[in-house]
Amino acid sequence: MSGKVLMCGNEAMAESAIQAGLDAYFGYPITPQNEVTAYMSKRMAEEGRVFVQSESELAAVNMVFGASATGKRTMTSSSSPGISLMQEGISYLAGAELPCVIVNVMRGGPGLGNIAPSQGDYFQAVKGGGHGDYHCIVFGPSGVQEWVDIMPLAFDLADLYRIPVMILADGILGQMMEPVVIPKDARRKTQDPGLPKKDWALTGAEGRKQNIVRSLWLADGAIERHNYDLQARYRQIEKNETLCEQYKVDDADIVIVAYGIAARIVRGAVDKARKEGIKAGLIRPITLWPFPTEQISRAADEPRIFLVVEMSCGQMVEDVRLAVAGKTPVVFWGRPGGGIPTVEQVFGQIRELTIKPKREK
Amino acid sequence: MKTNGSYQQVVIAGFGGQGIILAGKLLAQAAMKSGREVTYMPSYGAEVRGGTANCMLVIAQEAISSPVIDSPDTVIAMNKASVAKFAPKLKTGGLLIFNSSLVDQAPKTNVSIEVIALPADKIAHELGSTKVANMVALGAYLQKSGIFGPESAANCLADVLAERYHVTIPLNKKALQQGAEFVKKTSG
Numbered sequence: 001m002s003g004k005v006l007m008c009g010n011e012a013m014a015e016s017a018i019q020a021g022l023d024a025y026f027g028y029p030i031t032p033q034n035e036v037t038a039y040m041s042k043r044m045a046e047e048g049r050v051f052v053q054s055e056s057e058l059a060a061v062n063m064v065f066g067a068s069a070t071g072k073r074t075m076t077s078s079s080s081p082g083i084s085l086m087q088e089g090i091s092y093l094a095g096a097e098l099p100c101v102i103v104n105v106m107r108g109g110p111g112l113g114n115i116a117p118s119q120g121d122y123f124q125a126v127k128g129g130g131h132g133d134y135h136c137i138v139f140g141p142s143g144v145q146e147w148v149d150i151m152p153l154a155f156d157l158a159d160l161y162r163i164p165v166m167i168l169a170d171g172i173l174g175q176m177m178e179p180v181v182i183p184k185d186a187r188r189k190t191q192d193p194g195l196p197k198k199d200w201a202l203t204g205a206e207g208r209k210q211n212i213v214r215s216l217w218l219a220d221g222a223i224e225r226h227n228y229d230l231q232a233r234y235r236q237i238e239k240n241e242t243l244c245e246q247y248k249v250d251d252a253d254i255v256i257v258a259y260g261i262a263a264r265i266v267r268g269a270v271d272k273a274r275k276e277g278i279k280a281g282l283i284r285p286i287t288l289w290p291f292p293t294e295q296i297s298r299a300a301d302e303p304r305i306f307l308v309v310e311m312s313c314g315q316m317v318e319d320v321r322l323a324v325a326g327k328t329p330v331v332f333w334g335r336p337g338g339g340i341p342t343v344e345q346v347f348g349q350i351r352e353l354t355i356k357p358k359r360e361k
Numbered sequence: 362m363k364t365n366g367s368y369q370q371v372v373i374a375g376f377g378g379q380g381i382i383l384a385g386k387l388l389a390q391a392a393m394k395s396g397r398e399v400t401y402m403p404s405y406g407a408e409v410r411g412g413t414a415n416c417m418l419v420i421a422q423e424a425i426s427s428p429v430i431d432s433p434d435t436v437i438a439m440n441k442a443s444v445a446k447f448a449p450k451l452k453t454g455g456l457l458i459f460n461s462s463l464v465d466q467a468p469k470t471n472v473s474i475e476v477i478a479l480p481a482d483k484i485a486h487e488l489g490s491t492k493v494a495n496m497v498a499l500g501a502y503l504q505k506s507g508i509f510g511p512e513s514a515a516n517c518l519a520d521v522l523a524e525r526y527h528v529t530i531p532l533n534k535k536a537l538q539q540g541a542e543f544v545k546k547t548s549g
Binding site: 177 | 386389390393398399400401402403405426427428429431432
């Protein structure tokens with residue numbers, strides 16, 4: 001596949017995963033990401049790789065566990081209620097240090113909710129979701145091309161740090177079509193920054209020491225030590241892998257923080273505000289964990305207002321508040337349950353926040 | 362027509378089964394082939410034949426911010442429910458193309474808009490199948506907006522139609538042309 005093609009996010013992401021060397025896909029259909037399962041069933045067969053439509057999400061995530069334990073590149077995808085079902089498995093993957101990619105095309109919740117786009121699973125994705133002290137690397141792409149570009153990186157980082165990587169997309173990103181270029185054979189070359197050899201994998205122990213993949217550590221102090229190991233790796237990831245985009249922030253009186261598709265809408269509102277003479281800017285976290293705490297903290301050294309816009313009742317806003325640490329006001333505005341913010345609505349919030357303080361003088 | 366610079370926000374809407382999604386994909390494909398930026402966002406999920414279907418397209422020269430349209434420049438409405446739902450959202454000076462074969466009259470809107478009453482089903486029927494009413498409407502839109510000619514869309518039919526439907530390409534091409542012809546004649 002070369003040159004620009006028009007593809008929906010679900011299919012473009014799936015093709016990008018295949019190009020990144022995906023060996024095995026396991027999944028169970030759910031709207032709004034059914035295109036992934038459908039696409040994988042056709043393309044993985046064409047490539048002679050593994051595709052299994054599992055009997056449930058629980059089965060899918062445990063098949064990912066099994067495939068990953070053998071050293072293969074593997075992934076699953078689902079939408080919010082299905083991702084909830086996978087949480088036990090994700091905790092086990094994190095505990096057993098198994099690399100994999102998990103895609104969540106978020107829809108309205110809680111519960112079965114609806115099938116409309118949402119960003120209500122931020123807490124679940126970045127604060128654990130399953131039990132225990134663990135993190136997944138979490139990406140929040142805001143366009144189809146960016147999603148495509150993130151997939152090979154996601155697989156590489158999963159292998160590099162032996163960690164599950166989650167992609168938080170949403171119904172719009174999954175369904176919308178944009179012209180994209182899908183890089184061929186995008187896998188990081190092993191000699192480059194060097195992906196470690198998977199000498200921990202279960203490949204048959206003939207002629208070598210037995211490998212054990214597990215998340216159960218019953219010996220005295222073993223799980224405490226294991227936790228310190230994981231935490232050391234998490235600190236390394238925070239140091240090396242944080243990604244965020246800053247747009248017109250330098251001279252901004254108001255900085256909006258948004259991710260994913262909400263950030264696209266906010267960008268439209270920022271442009272509109274600039275045309276109206278309001279100095280607005282956007283900070284867009286691309287990795288949600290690790291969170292761009294430093295970048296936001298630095299931006300909060302200037303006297304300016306922060307507005308956080310999410311398609312939820314306010315989840316990422318807590319991380320923004322931790323980063324800003326009381327230096328400057330942080331206001332939240334969002335729409336939950338499948339409500340899609342409009343450029344006009346976000347612009348209205350920007351205008352209100354930038355005009356009001358002047359009146360109060 | 363005022364094409365609002367190079368940033369066009371288009372809504373295509375109608376019954377499921379009227380080829381709304383296909384018309385949108387064709388417009389998106391042709392926009393991409395013409396070197397423009399484009400986003401295409403379909404309604405999704407519970408759409409069935411006889412239900413409602415719509416899609417939103419943004420076609421621009423620069424990077425597109427929101428793929429979701431608050432107030433469109435153009436609404437192509439193929440049935441009554443779509444006229445009622447989307448015409449009131451049009452920008453001042455926006456364009457409404459409605460399927461006058463199925464909708465009696467254009468609605469009143471709060472802002473002044475340009476209206477084309479296009480007998481899309483009738484024109485399509487005369488060509489041999491009401492199924493190509495979507496292409497008639499798209500042809501009319503392309504003629505009116507001037508972003509690119511209906512033949513640019515016609516050249517992309519093979520990209521968006523499943524191979525088993527490629528036999529319908531000549532009919533779809535004719536429908537695109539006839540839609541454009543209608544606008545040429547009535548605005549002349």
